Amino acid sequence: MKKLLLILLLLPLVGISGTKLDSLLQTYPTIKSDTEKIWILNQISVEYRISGSDSADFYAFKAVELAKRKNYIKAFPAIQLNIGLIYYNRGLYKKANQYFIKCTTTAERLNQPYWMAKGYTMIGEISRRLGNIKKAKKYFEMSMPIFKRLDALKDIAWGYIDLGNIYQGDEKTQIKYYMKAIEVAKEAREDLPLSDAYHILGNIYESKGDYDRALEYFKLCIHIEEENNFSYELAGTYSSIGEIYTKKKNYKMASSYLKKSKELADKYDALEVKEYYNRAMSNLMIEQGDYQAGYEFYLKYDSIDKIIFNEKKHQQIMELETSYETEKQQLVIDNLEKEKKLKNKERNLILGGLLTVVLFLIFLLNRFWVIRKQKLIIETQKEVVEEAHKEIKDSIQYAKRIQSAILPPTKLVKEYLKDSFILYKPKDVVAGDFYWMEHRDGKVLFAAADCTGHGVPGAMISVVCNNALNRSVREYGLTDPGLILDKTREIVVEEFERSEEDVQDGMDIALCNLNIKTNELFFAGANNNLILVKKGSTKLEDILKIKGNKQPIGLYSNPxxxxxxxIQLQKGDTFYIFTDGFPDQFGGPKGKKFMYKPFRRLLLEIHTKPMDEQLTILSKAFEDWRGNLEQIDDVCVIGVGV
Structure with missing residues (x-):
């Protein structure tokens, strides 16, 4: 054990650029003690993780296997934390969190406060990334006193960074914590937390528009990350610098840094960095006027978490079909070879030739049955895939019927809003957008809502949010739009907190309450606005935009x-509420977004026409703009005339 401690103490003195890892790999075969081998294997995995290599998994699980075999539970917390960090770096937060919880519980049982605090820190960090700030703060505050008691400077530096991260929107407090982190990291000579603090400060100054100062901090990061071979962090820094050069309109430098980021992200297979890269490239292409390329990068960014349906079954079928073709080719080759032998030995080996023919026929018969069996297997596999596909389609159709049942019927809409239309275009069979209506004491409550995502996931969220709206009005008797949205948010957050998962989904919405007798309109919005076109309006400047609050219905850091x-409406006025699907649609001759200003201009042009005609014009305008491009989101527009 003394030999191991000496090695681990000398490692920081070894040169950079792989020599630390080389030293560990050279030392491992010379270690005779199994317990020392466990620690060395885990440290090799750590170094591979930091350098961005997939070999980190192999050595970590090799350490686990040896520790279990030797019942050396003392090493479990450190190994569990390392495996959690491997998954965390790849954006696999659920798997990572499972290992961080194992780390804390095992460390607590073994009375290892350091590893217990490390686990608390990472559970807090995942909670922060998933939007659960309250839980994140709780775990950070549990770990910090332990690190201070142990005088663990490196971890104290990380702790200050974590505390700074939870004060989003309070830049003064954030910068105070990050500067403390830099001070402690320098004292401890720990480069990774130092680089991280510089990077976050760069992000803060970038958000403030101080690009030159942001670049100073990012270039400090690059110096540290290149020197220490911090591949994962370096990929993110390259993307950040590329984003800044895009904003500074230095497209050549932006492209250069983003190319470096992609090379490292591909090597490390880091989902979060790849997502960041595709978003940055989309912005760069759009800034340069290449809207088609920008759209393509946007689709890559949007679909990074999607998987191909039943890919494994498809692969099995392809392998069977390949095997079938190979068997057929082998039959032809064997046939030619045997015919050649028969011709060469025909005179002297008649009996042997006859025997060969008989054996060949037996072989052909055998091959026939083998091939027939394989064809049956292929057909069966195809039937399984087709049946599974049919079941999924049937389930989606059933989900559509359920979602249609919660939407107000056209007859009800026309009964209470006689002069109105609803343009509703789901992207998929089911949608994340929905419209809603209730009637209370001569007042009509109605809304256009946009839930997180589209398709089946969006539809599931829409059911939760629709139910929350109904409860706010029917159960709690609310009619004021602002109070309804407050109560709806409370119900939605309460529903999601019941889940064992950290759910950060929610809804954007525009909600109206129209007094039919007095034409008095009450409006509240969550990230969505209301457009009012007064009677006689002829210019874009005449249009009134009533803004909703810039916050969603769901978990939010500062609700x-x-x-x-x-709003007191006059006869002849027209107003509209809508989700973001129409303005955000890519299309037109350059493949760019429709945008909000042209959308308002279109509403101004059609506001005097009958509602049915307005609906037709809007639907045609959307389809003409989209052309052959894919619809990127659900669309919901509601128009009401007074």
């Missing part, structure tokens, strides 16, 4: 009460 707006 505030929703604001209700009151």
């Amino acid at each position: 505030k009460p929703f604001t209700s707006h009151t």
